[in-house]
Amino acid sequence: MNRPALTRRRRGTTLLTLALAGTVAGLLPAGAQAADGAADGATAAPPHTASGTIRVAHANLQFKMSDARFAADLAQVVSSGPDVVSLNEVSRRTQARLTPRGYEPFMPREKGNGNAVLWRTDRFTRVDGGYRVLVEKGPLRYDANRLATWAVLRSTTGGEVSLVSTHHMQNPAKYGPDKPLRQRLYRQGMERIAALVTELSARGPVFVAGDFNSQFRHDDAWGPRRTLAPVGLTSAMETRGIVPTHDGGGVIDYVFAPKAAATATAQKVTNLRSDHKLLVNDFRFTGASARGR
Numbered sequence: 001m002n003r004p005a006l007t008r009r010r011r012g013t014t015l016l017t018l019a020l021a022g023t024v025a026g027l028l029p030a031g032a033q034a035a036d037g038a039a040d041g042a043t044a045a046p047p048h049t050a051s052g053t054i055r056v057a058h059a060n061l062q063f064k065m066s067d068a069r070f071a072a073d074l075a076q077v078v079s080s081g082p083d084v085v086s087l088n089e090v091s092r093r094t095q096a097r098l099t100p101r102g103y104e105p106f107m108p109r110e111k112g113n114g115n116a117v118l119w120r121t122d123r124f125t126r127v128d129g130g131y132r133v134l135v136e137k138g139p140l141r142y143d144a145n146r147l148a149t150w151a152v153l154r155s156t157t158g159g160e161v162s163l164v165s166t167h168h169m170q171n172p173a174k175y176g177p178d179k180p181l182r183q184r185l186y187r188q189g190m191e192r193i194a195a196l197v198t199e200l201s202a203r204g205p206v207f208v209a210g211d212f213n214s215q216f217r218h219d220d221a222w223g224p225r226r227t228l229a230p231v232g233l234t235s236a237m238e239t240r241g242i243v244p245t246h247d248g249g250g251v252i253d254y255v256f257a258p259k260a261a262a263t264a265t266a267q268k269v270t271n272l273r274s275d276h277k278l279l280v281n282d283f284r285f286t287g288a289s290a291r292g293r
Contacts, residue, residue, distance in 0.1 A: 052284075052285055053265070053282055053283060053284050053285070054083050054084065054161065054207075054262070054282070054283050054285070055080070055081065055082045055083050055084075055280065055281070055282050055283075056082060056083070056084055056085075056086070056163070056207055056209060056255050056257075056280070056281050056282075056283065057077055057078070057080070057082035057084070057085045057086070057278065057279070057280045057281075058085070058086040058087075058165075058209035058210065058253055058254075058255055058278075058279045058280075059073065059077050059085075059086075059087055059088070059253075059272060059274065059276060059277075059278045059279070060087075060088040060089055060167065060211040060253060060274060060275075060276035061073050061074065061077075061087055061088070061089055061090055061272070061274050061276075062089055062273075062274040062275050062276070063089040063090075063091070063092065063114065065273060065274060067097065069273045069274075070090075070093065070097065071097065072273060073272045073273050073274055073278075074087075074097075074098075074100055075100065076270065076272060076278060077100075077272075077278055078100045078102070078103060078118075080280060081120070082120075082280060083119065083120050083123055083124070084117065084118065084119050084120075084124070084153065084161070084163045084207070085103070085116075085117070085118035085119070086115070086116075086117060086163060086164075086165035086209035086210060086255075087115065087116040087117075087118065087165065088114060088115055088165070088166075088167040088210060088211050088276075089114045089167065090107065090114050090115075090116050091107075091109075091112055091113060091114035092114075098116055098118070100118075102120060102121060102122065103118045103119065103120060103121060104118065104119060104121050104126065105117070105118045106118075106126055106129050106149065106151045107149055108129075108130060108131045108149060110131060111131075111133070111145040111147060112145055113131055113145075113147045113149060114167065115131075115147060115148060115149040115165040115166055115167055115210070116149060116165060117129070117149055117150070117151040117163050117165050119151070119153050119163075122156075123155060123156060124153035124154060124155055124156075124161075125153065125154050126151050126152070126153055126154075127152050127153070127154045127160065128151070128152035128203075129149070129150060129151040129152060130149075130150060131147050131148060131149050131150070132147065132148045132150065132164075132192055132193065132196050133145070133146075133147055133192070134146040134147060134148055134166065134168065134188075134189030134190075134192050134193065135168075135169060135185050135186070135188065135189045138169065138181070138182055138185045139176065139177045139178045139181055139182060140169070140170060140175060140176070140177065140182065142169070142170055143169050143170075143182065143185065146166075146167070146168055146169055146189055147166070147167075148164050148165065148166035148192075148193055148196065148210075149164070149165045149166070150162060150163070150164045150165075150196060150200065151163055152200065152203055152204075159204055160203045160204040161204050161205050161206075161207070162200040162203065162204065162205070162206040162207070163206075163207050163208075163209065164193065164196060164197065164200075164206065164207070164208040164209070164210075165209055165210055166193060166208070166209075166210035166211075166212075167210055167211045167213075168186065168189055168190070168210065168211070168212045168213050168214070168224075169182065169185065169186050169189065169213060170213050171213045171214060171215070171252075172185070172186050172222070173214070173215075173218065173220060183220075183222045184222070186214075186222050186223075187221075187222035187227060190222065190223070190224055190227035190228070191227060193208060193227075193228070194227055194228060194230065194231045197228070197231045197232075197233060198231055201231070201232075201258070205257070205258045205261045205262060205285070206233070206258060207255065207256065207257050207258075207262075207283075208224075208228065208233060208255075208256040209253075209254070209255045209256070209279075210253065210254070211252055211253050211276060212224045212252055212253070212254060213252050214252060215250060215251060215252060216235070216237060216242055216251035216252070216254065217242065217251060224254060224256070225254075228256055232258050232259050232260055233256040233257065233258060233259065234256060234257065234259045235254040235255065235256050236254070236255050236256075236257065236264035236267055236281040236283070237251070237254060237267070238264075239263075239264050240264050240266070240267035240281070241267065243267065243269045243279075244269070244277070245269060245276060245277050245279055246275060246276050246277065247275045247276070247277075248275075253276060253277070253279050254279075255279060255281045257281075257283050260286070261285060261286055262283040262284065262285050262286065263283060263284050263286060264281055264282070264283055265282045265283065265284050266280075266281065266282035267279075267280070267281050267282075268280050
């Protein structure tokens with residue numbers, strides 16, 4: 001499927017580059033170790049080499065929004081036809097409200113999980129999925145049950161790609177009590193995501209998206225940029241530029257991709273009714289084996 005280049009700057013939208021045309025071709029799958037909260041597994045498809053492009057969207061759709069405002073924001077999220085979508089703060093939304101036309105959602109309901117993965121049904125079928133507990137509890141009330149939802153998606157060509165959606169603790173550099181402890185808990189959560197990425201990478205390229213509540217420019221030692229780099233992931237903002245993702249001007253929502261297998265080619269943010277902005281990144285697969293790390 002070819003996408004037209006993005007050529008106009010829309011109101012409320014920051015356009016940093018042009019979208020590429022292309023499709024997601026086969027992605028190298030193999031068996032992956034099951035994670036906690038795993039869904040039913042599936043038979044591995046024949047190996048393929050990653051090629052083509054993939055569009056990844058992420059949005060934190062504020063928990064307290066009305067159903068009408070939520071529906072309008074979700075329509076905006078899928079308006080550019082992203083291949084896969086990460087959503088935060090959607091725990092109280094019904095399955096029907098999480099299912100825009102042409103998409104299928106996955107969100108385990110355990111522990112108040114509000115992180116969902118959506119995918120285009122004309123491109124993918126979910127073959128595995130689950131959740132990973134990042135932080136069980138901490139000094140701040142809202143530290144409890146910080147989770148990540150993950151899904152393994154098989155493309156129509158038979159390969160596999162994974163998306164991990166997460167919403168981490170409120171910024172432990174800014175909020176106490178006991179900031180040092182909260183920073184250690186944050187790092188522990190990121191290390192659990194890194195371990196999950198390592199497990200899923202055996203099946204193909206892994207993308208991680210979410211509201212990380214860690215300022216991009218601060219590059220915290222315990223933050224996502226430092227802790228995901230050792231497993232080969234890099235934020236699209238490293239090459240496409242730093243853009244505010246929150247109404248307050250903060251840069252706290254990122255999309256991470258496997259550096260050895262995918263290159264970020266486009267990035268834009270769009271205002272939503274939520275207090276977070278929609279972040280969309282396009283990636284081109286390098287053609288290297290997805291297992292080549």
